[in-house]
Amino acid sequence: MRLSTKGRYGVKALVELALQQQDAPVALHTIAKRQGLSESYLEQLMGPLRKAGLVRSVRGAQGGYSLGRDPSEITVGDILRVLEGPLAPTDCVGEAEFEHCGRAEGCITRSVWLRVRDSIEDVVDSITLADLCAEARGEKD
Amino acid sequence: MRLSTKGRYGVKALVELALQQQDAPVALHTIAKRQGLSESYLEQLMGPLRKAGLVRSVRGAQGGYSLGRDPSEITVGDILRVLEGPLAPTDCVGEAEFEHCGRAEGCITRSVWLRVRDSIEDVVDSITLADLCAEARGEKD
DNA sequence: ATTATTCCGATTGATATACTCAGATTTAAG
């Protein structure tokens, strides 16, 4: 049940972007250095995030990345789904609800995984980048 | 965030044992056949489950497995922890709470993983084998 | 032009996953 580094790094990177929210885009090496991540590995993650509209990129000198939407409009769940795929503990409760475990007698354990999935989604969909920024600034929580 | 087959098969196997609860132990090939699992693979999972006291085994002919405790005293969480390790999405919120991500400034994202972990634990620790049996028998739910 | 940057694809080493298999041990039944 471990999250891979993709998801963790992605969230860290976007939190960093949200904290540095300003007019100029932020270069990848800046993000990588501040969060202690490998720049070339982070590079791989930005592609999908850009395609999903979570970040915008500016190429060339003085280029970099900025958030694609307001921090209050981007949830941790949005980021994780892009980088990790569906937030489901098993295939039988993935996006495509129509997979079956093969066993005819109706899978007994499926209801468990369904509840696990829903509880994970409840958490990650309720936390926005704006929330994390507020938490990081003051401990007014 | 996928569960491995170990956890899934383990829960299925113990549900099967709970359903067949009787005086005589149930042989592995019976469990495997009923749930459509590989017998030799399942064999590997029973070792840890036995050591954890979740199942009892009887060797020799007419041997097999039975539950180590009452179905109402075994939760899905118990099984998953034995077979999958700590139910934590990241190392920084594992059993040993003292791991640190290295970043001095206090990890911003840690609170997220903590909440994810807790919500998963809430679900799996609240579901017992007895619950799943009841659900499997009547749909009185 | 030069330099800073994103973009893209290939490659790699390590680890984990999901098994299978061979044989040792234990025990009930004939």
Place this chain on the structure above:
DNA sequence: CTTAAATCTGAGTATATCAATCGGAATAAT
């Protein structure tokens, strides 16, 4: 006492995933 049915143990294996690294192409500011 022999045989067959089971669990137990450890090794082996093919495939996939993870966590990167690297080289170079495209783009744009200075």
